[in-house]
Amino acid sequence: MTPVQTRTRPPVLRRSGTATITVTVEIPADDPRLARRLTAALGVLAQQGGRVAVASEGVPASLDVPAEIAAAPARRPALVIDVPGREVLVHGEAIGLTRLEFSLLAFLARYPGMVHTRAELLQYVWETPDTGLPGRTVDVHVRRLRAKLAEFDALVSTVRGVGYRFTKSRDVEYRAATGISPAEDRVLSI
Known part of the structure; x- marks a missing residue:
């Protein structure tokens, strides 16, 4: 498996009691399995009430859940x-x-x-x-x-x-x- 580089900033606590965690993950373009796993993990986070920001190279981050994650009503086993x-x-x-x-x-x-x-x-x-x-x-x-x-x-x-x-x-x-x-x-x- 190809290496994955991640950088994480410490959580920023807001007055509302929620934490904001920013994680940057660089996924090699030749590893689609890793991209699918990451997308699935983001989907679980979004289903549990978290907000997910997804950005790609040259594309600004969006605070909405990707369409394929939002469209999935229930998690089915792969x-x-x-x-x-x-x-x-x-x-x-x-x-x-x-x-x-x-x-x-x-x-x-x-x-x-x-x-x-x-x-x-x-x-x-x-x-x-x-x-x-x-x-x-x-x-x-x-x-x-x-x-x-x-x-x-x-x-x-x-x-x-x-x-x-x-x-x-x-x-x-x-x-x-x-x-x-x-x-x-x-x-x-x-």
């Missing part, structure tokens, strides 16, 4: 993992995952923040003992999954020497299967 429908939506568009890639993503997302070893993943996703597949099988599938997740690739993080973890995020909605009895549902037991 990544949806629909387990019953067996599909993954990125910004409302389905991405094509293989059966194992989907199972791997669904398993990791089901337990966000928890680290899973390669042996656990082989047991619960591939349903085979650790000795049944070559050692790099999980790594190759994780690499392919990250490539298909595009801007959400960082959600599947590597814990060096241990395994993989799905990072908690407000941008992710995990839709679990409903009406499944605990006996039918595979429960992680460690």
Whole structure:
């Protein structure tokens, strides 16, 4: 990821009890992901009653919320993992995952923040003992999954020497299967 330069002035307290904070962010033009993340953060600030001033090079700052932020009535998750429908939506568009890639993503997302070893993943996703597949099988599938997740690739993080973890995020909605009895549902037991 390209570096981002920021400069912040200390808050100026007004008599009304509100603080004015000015932040200047220089975003490289070749990094659209970062611009989208910043726009989303400004949208959250604006929805919580804050006033946002946005300026671009050579354009004076406006104290209004950008049109795309104001037009969005409610925040929808950018990544949806629909387990019953067996599909993954990125910004409302389905991405094509293989059966194992989907199972791997669904398993990791089901337990966000928890680290899973390669042996656990082989047991619960591939349903085979650790000795049944070559050692790099999980790594190759994780690499392919990250490539298909595009801007959400960082959600599947590597814990060096241990395994993989799905990072908690407000941008992710995990839709679990409903009406499944605990006996039918595979429960992680460690």
